[in-house]
Amino acid sequence: MSPVGQEKILGNFETLRVLGRAFRYAAPFRRRFAIKYLLSLGALLPLFITPWPVKIIVDHVIEARPVLPANYPAFLRPFTEALSGLPPNEILLWMIVLQAALLVLVGAVGTGGGERDRAESHLAGGHDQASRTENEANEGWSLASGLFGLIDFRFTIQLTQALNHHYRSRLFERIQALPMAVFDDERIGDAVFRVMYDTPAITHGVYRIILTPFTGAAFALATVGVIFLLFGDQPIFWQAALGMLAISLVVSLPFTGILRRRSRASREAGASTTSSLEEGLSNILAVQSLGAEDREQDRFGNDSWSAFANHRAVMVVGMGIFFFALLPGMWLGTKVFLYGADMVIAGAISRGDFILLFTYFLYLLFTCIDLGTLWIRLQESAVGLHRVFFLMDLPTEEEAPGTPELPQAVERVEIRNAHYAYPDGTPALRGVNLDLERGEIVALVGPAGAGKTTLAGLIPRFHDPDEGRVLFDGADARNFTRTSIREQVAFVFQETVLFDASVEENIRLGRPDASDADVRRAAVRAGADEFIRELPQAYRTRLGRGGGKLSVGQKQRIGIARALVRTSPILILDEPTSALDPETERALVETMEEARRERSVLVIAHRLSTIRHADRIAFVDEGQILEIGSHADLMARPDGAYRRFVELQTVGAA
């Protein structure tokens, strides 16, 4: 059974571990995070500068009171000393200059909502997991605007993208390194979803872990400081804010598990939607031929709606937290409001001061809510991260460092007592012995499902035998890297996969440094040259998706050319002729004969015309080699399985 989709449900402890791991993954970027941290702190400064010009205008221009530097905090002394003694009009002029400078540099002229800006580029998303994530993958923001904000913004988006690119690439690399058997069952859409839409959770999580607590705390402290500077010791504000932090923690914690499960369901449903879409489109020929359009639409529609519903469920959890935190929060806010109002009523502060004070309090309050809900908001990131790490953690084909390469061109391959079972436990090979020598053609024959392809796959180590060994010139295959072994093998698959690239590039996949002449020669030998030259741009014709413009037989011939261009000592052909007409098949058999001069050839086939050219024929059934020998030898056995196989075919034909 494929392990994909069998992730464990995350607990609190595992969530922490997953987040810790995301943190470690971000380590190579720590310098850039440090810079981003400094930029964030820098972006907070304007918040504390912009109130002053307004206050100076109010006090010294409108009310025309003289500037008394002693009334200002120490860091403003030099500045206020320069202003003292100036007539109101000149003070106003200087304040305009200062505001203009602040506008250009940090994009703020005052404290009100309409008087400051934040640089960001959040785009519209829909109400589903995938489209929301597009923003996360390209998140960039600054708490300031203006020139500073733009610099901060650009730095952030570059950091986000670098992180995401890094994670995407690592995940993709790991996916490519997974053992072949995983891909038999893998849902492509699911993997697409993980690479595209689960990886951004890493950046999101890391930002939340690294930036939110520190910038939040710094901001909160600074706000308390400013309140202190402006209005003296007012403990109620930070006490209320701390109270809000506690409330948001207490209210949100019971939702942790629910949110984790809901957001996991949402991601899974999104991935299934992608999968069913991908599957339906890959099989569009079958869908159209079988008239199953409505069925496909129902299938996709159900998946898609369930993804939407799951996304909505995540939203409802958020609403629940909001609602339960709202009333106690408002009660706290009311207390503070009453306190401030009392100060106004008592004449201690003006109404304007009250607005300023309450605005600062709201900053503080929201920062504390941010901090209090940090953990709950991390859950969604953790779920995405978990899906990424899960795929990354599947055992891959990667070898221990220092594994030697298969040094020489292989002369002799021996398979000794090989046993192999499919991941679901069905036995595929049961004690197979087979030799393959340079210059030899060996044919594997037998009923469908007998294990022929599995047996051939042992040689390039698509899978290793559960029991028994594969030997290359006497040395165990497991001692060498898979890459070096596969370099010596050219494998033609039953179903040819062509890539969305030119014909030439598709053939050259066999050997990237092959010359044009090599490519052409291989195509000629595979019987593909003729039809390729008839294509609009011959060898440079771009094949659409999956080579859709070619017939199955033509694709197969390109697959064979791909193998022939590879100058490897072992050639394995898995039913290369099944879709070929007899004429092409004959040409191919000649090619095989020619190829054997410098290689060993292993061919799986049903057609007598292909098989009888083999030096030895192995008859495979139920995972065992029942008979092995030359055509004449095997035909000489009166009750032989091979003989029966041949007779059925010739009787059928005669």
Place this chain on the structure above:
Amino acid sequence: MAHPPQNAVPPRSLEPGSKGLGPLGHLGQGGAQDRLPFRLVLRLLGRCLQWLRPLRRHLIALFAGFGLVAVMLFPIGLLLLDLIWTRVLQGEPLPLEQAQLLGLDPTIVTHVELLAPTVRRDLLESALLVVLAATAIVTPLVLGLYYYQVWILQRVNQLLRVRLLDQLQRLSMRFHSDHSIGDAIYRMMQDSAMVTQLVELLFLTPISTLGRYIFGILIVATFDPMMALLLGLLWPPLLVLGYWFSQRLRVGFREARETNAALTSRIQETLVGIKVIKAYGAERRWQDVFEDASHTAFDAAYRSRSRLAVFTVSLFWVCGIWLIASGAFAAIRSAESAPLMLEALGFSIWTLGLYNFFKLRFSDGAGQLRLLFKTWGRTQDVAIGLDRIFELLDLEPEVQDEPDAVPLESIGKGIVYRNVRFRYQADRPALEGVDFEASVGTMTAIVGPTGSGKTTLMALLLRLFDPDSGTIEIGGQDLRHFQTASVRDAVAVALQENLLFGTTVRENIRYAMPDASDAAVREAARVAGADEFIAKLPNGYDTMLGERGTKLSTGQRQRLSIARAILKDTPILILDEPTASLDAETEIRVLRNLAEWGRGRLIFLITHRLSSIRRADTILVLRDGQIVERGTHEELTDRAEGVYSSLFRHESQPGHAVGARP
């Protein structure tokens, strides 16, 4: 690679010349150029409104709900604002009506110079209690309405997604062989999501921002008409910015969407071909290709989003000038205690209070206008996403039912091809004048070299394409007279490429006939020679395939594919190299079963296997898109120089060949 003229330029109702798909009928080739002029963005968005129509009742209910909440809250809010701001904080006495409404003693709250601190305090406390109570009541209502809104918008998105899939399924294989699945995934998952933004972008944001902007101008006008004029003239510079940026934004957003779609395709394609990549040790190269695509996509997103950020920052720069100027003006007026032109909102001269109030109104008005333009910037991306949807939806499916098409009732005597010509691309003819007849109760074998047009011949019968010229008649009537779906219902196909779905064996067999009984499934499996191996699977017919399931060999999948075709129980059966991967024994059994099952039906058999061909009543030999020979096996082998006899010379003398080899 030009397509034939009849489907070269698909009709697009919106500006076919400037933003049509070009002569190739290809999607996503816009590259970096902007094909969506400024004035067309709104028309494009307007065109999307049709997708909201199915949900219009819900939308009306939603707006009614929000309206109700607003109607409930607005007077309460006004009253509270007045109470807290004017009465509590400023200490001004309440008007008599207000005092009566609130049931307060006028002697304390109305007939006084200034409210007593204790009264102010009491008033405040009761006001805040009202706030708390209103919040507790209204919040669940608002949350519920928001949930409803999301449900509606998701529903709109869902309908669009299904419609897109429907369109993709209508498009012929000619389209699909040229377009990547990854791109379609991106259009379905990302581009279509933009439809959920329509209500907000077209109605809510413009109405609320413009409303508040105009309201701001009016309020400011009561203080100073010059300042109102200033605020009223904020839009021209913003409009210039918007005009200058929006085209650049669109180019960037299109590029970002296209490169991200290309990245999706890369991933999908690599995973489809992963076995080949691994077998040929090409992982490193594919990794490079992936990383390049990822870089390209991120770079495009970076450029477009940076542009948007510069745009919004510039918007604020312009607004900032307005704010500083108006602030300075108000400061000077307040310093002079200048009189107001009109006595408004209790003010008659400029004071500090008015200064604060004025600044708040002015910056709010300016901020609303800025928000509108910022939204406009974001709208460019939404428009590009929706344009990509229209690109797909506006493609005219090649095969369409005639308006008067009727369902196919009976296939009559059989099928006739008359001078059928077809080409996939202008310079690559696939069929060049094919004529033949096939009658019910016969088996017709189609043989010929690879690429000679055998599969195409059958694809035309299924109406996966329509012939460029010539006709195909079924029961004496042109195929095009019938509804495509009914034609496909009359034909069952076992395909060369065996496509299975990630579900159980049973579901795979009854894929085209979801209602088939278990007995029927078993019988189809028996005819296809699949019953034996299915019985050996871990869970028999309930074994999961593909996704997290059991692996089948090619030959086994081939038989499931045949069983699926048989289960459809149709008068026409097409077997496209169905037995290529079967061993001789299985093949013979399957063909024998089929021959028996096929009595009274019309069977086409595409194959290279002589053992299969021999069973056919008629053999058509296809070469380069033409039928070069036809007849029975005996007739054709008798022609010494014939294509058929040369094709099968080897296999037709198996006894000799087998014996001859030492």
